[in-house]
Amino acid sequence: MNILLVDDELIELEQLEYLIKKKFPNWVLFKAQDASQALQIIKKHDIFLAFLDIQLPGKSGLDLAMELSAGGDIDLIMVTAYQNFDYIQRSLRLGVVDYITKPVIEDELMSVLRRYERIGSYSEQIVKTLQIIQKEYNEKLTLNYLASKIHINSAYLSRKFHEEVGMGFSEYLNDFRLKQAQKMLIESPELSISTVSEKCGFNSQHYFSQIFRKMTGQSPRDYRLKETSQ
Incomplete structure (x- = not known):
C-alpha cells in the first residue's frame, strides 16, 4: 500500500x-x-x-x-x-x-x-480492484469489468474479494457510493437528490433513496437538511 x-x-x-x-x-x-x-x-x-x-x-x-x-x-x-x-x-x-x-x-x-x-494485508490484486472502484465508482462497474482490468478470472476475483475484504463486491461498491453521496449532499447543496444519485453511480433515485435510508435511517433530503443546518 x-x-x-x-x-x-x-x-x-x-x-x-x-x-x-x-x-x-x-x-x-x-x-x-x-x-x-x-x-x-x-x-x-x-x-x-x-x-x-x-x-x-x-x-x-x-x-x-x-x-x-x-x-x-x-x-x-x-x-x-x-x-x-x-x-x-x-x-x-x-x-x-x-x-x-x-x-x-x-x-x-x-x-x-x-x-x-x-x-495493508490485502493482495496486490485486491488493492488494484479497490483503487479502480474508488476512481470509477460513478460509472457502471461490474465484476467482469474489474476482473478484465486486472487480468484475472471474475469468479476468482469474486471469491478473493470476499475472503480479503470481508464482504461481497456489490455490497462494498454500494457502501462506497453511499459514503460519497453523503459527502456530496453536504458539500454540494445546489445539486438535486436525483443528480447526486446519478453522480454516485446509482441507476435510479428510488433505489438510491431506499438503500440510503437503510444505511442512515434517514432519507437523503432529511440527511442533507440535518447536516447543513448544524
Whole structure:
C-alpha cells in the first residue's frame, strides 16, 4: 500500500516515517515537503492514504486536501500543531477521515491507522480492484469489468474479494457510493437528490433513496437538511 507523507519540516517527516514503518514495514512511503511535490508524487503513484500537515508553504494542507478530496480516491488524514476547532471542523467537511496533533504520539497514530491494518494485508490484486472502484465508482462497474482490468478470472476475483475484504463486491461498491453521496449532499447543496444519485453511480433515485435510508435511517433530503443546518 502506497502512503504519502506531506510536511515542510524534515524531522517531522522522518519521525512519522519511522513510526509507520515500525508497525507496517511492507507499506511504501513517499515524502513531500510542499503541495507541489505531493501532487507530482500522486501523478506517478497510486496513493491510498495521505498525511497532510495543515501549515505548508504556498498551498496549505487544507487547500491540498480540498483538491485531493475532489478526486475521491485517497483517504486523507490531517496533521496539525493547532488544536483549533475551526481547523478540525473544516477538515471534516472536506471529507478528511481523521486528524492527529503534533507532536505525533505513537499510540494516537496507531489508533488512527488501526482501520488500515487489514487493507495493508490485502493482495496486490485486491488493492488494484479497490483503487479502480474508488476512481470509477460513478460509472457502471461490474465484476467482469474489474476482473478484465486486472487480468484475472471474475469468479476468482469474486471469491478473493470476499475472503480479503470481508464482504461481497456489490455490497462494498454500494457502501462506497453511499459514503460519497453523503459527502456530496453536504458539500454540494445546489445539486438535486436525483443528480447526486446519478453522480454516485446509482441507476435510479428510488433505489438510491431506499438503500440510503437503510444505511442512515434517514432519507437523503432529511440527511442533507440535518447536516447543513448544524
